[in-house]
Amino acid sequence: MNITATHINYYHVCKRKLWLFSNGINMEHTHDSVYDGKLLHENSYAKRNEKHSQMELQGEFGSLKLYGVVDFFDAKQKVIHETKRSDRLESAHSWQAKFYLWLLEMNDIHNARAILEYPLLRETTQVVLSSEDVLSLEHTVLEIKRIVTSNECPPVINSKICKSCSYYELCYVNEE
Ligand code: SF4
Structure with a gap:
């Protein structure tokens, strides 16, 4: 079975969203958040994009195959940069970044860190990976x-995040 950073993110946002997405009910095309994040990164860090592209990571845990695509990896400084629109789901973003750091560890890149960047808020958050985090992952x-x-x-x-979720209509179709 394949597990991606999207699964990690959805696990921390909503288990139902994780299940729907993983069982082939994909409604992100009705929602612009994925495209939005990519566009935001490209517009906010145009110089970075001239020189670097996304980086794919792979690893294994038991029978599970793990995959991730990092927005930007500064190999010299060993820093992953992830661009996000808002810090509303920061815990999910943070675990997604820890998942990438775990994949780096599996590929013998040790003691890297991640920076979550919120260009619209002019804020950044640093993320590191502890041994407890690895157990948790x-x-x-x-x-x-x-x-x-x-x-x-x-x-x-029944969370306030539901209203901005691409599955909102599917989940609450009978509640109007
Ligand atoms: S609308 Fe709410 S309950 Fe439904 S998948 Fe999205 S976050 Fe989960």
């Missing part, structure tokens, strides 16, 4: 496997 990928292979879709979470 190991647990997370096993939990992701359990959730997405279950026949049962997790319940709606």
Whole structure:
């Protein structure tokens, strides 16, 4: 089974979203957040984009294949840069960055760090990977496997983040 940074992100945002996405119900095309983030990075860091492109990372944990695509990796400084529109889901962004750092470790790039960049807020947040984080990520990928292979879709979470989720209409179709 393949696990990507998107699975890690969705696991921390909403288990139902993780299940829907992983079971082929993909509605991101009705939502512009993915395209938005890419565009934001390209516009905010145009000089960076002249010289560098995204970097793909791969790793394995047991039978699980792990994949990630980093916005920008400064190999000299060993710093991953991830551009985000808002810090509303910072915990999910942070775990996504830790997942990339874990993949770097698997590829013998040790003691790297990540910087989450919010150009619209003019803020940055630094992320590092601890040994406890690695244990947590190991647990997370096993939990992701359990959730997405279950026949049962997790319940709606009735959170304020639902209104900006691409699955909102699907989840709350009977609630108007
Ligand atoms: S609308 Fe809410 S409950 Fe439904 S998938 Fe999105 S975050 Fe989860």
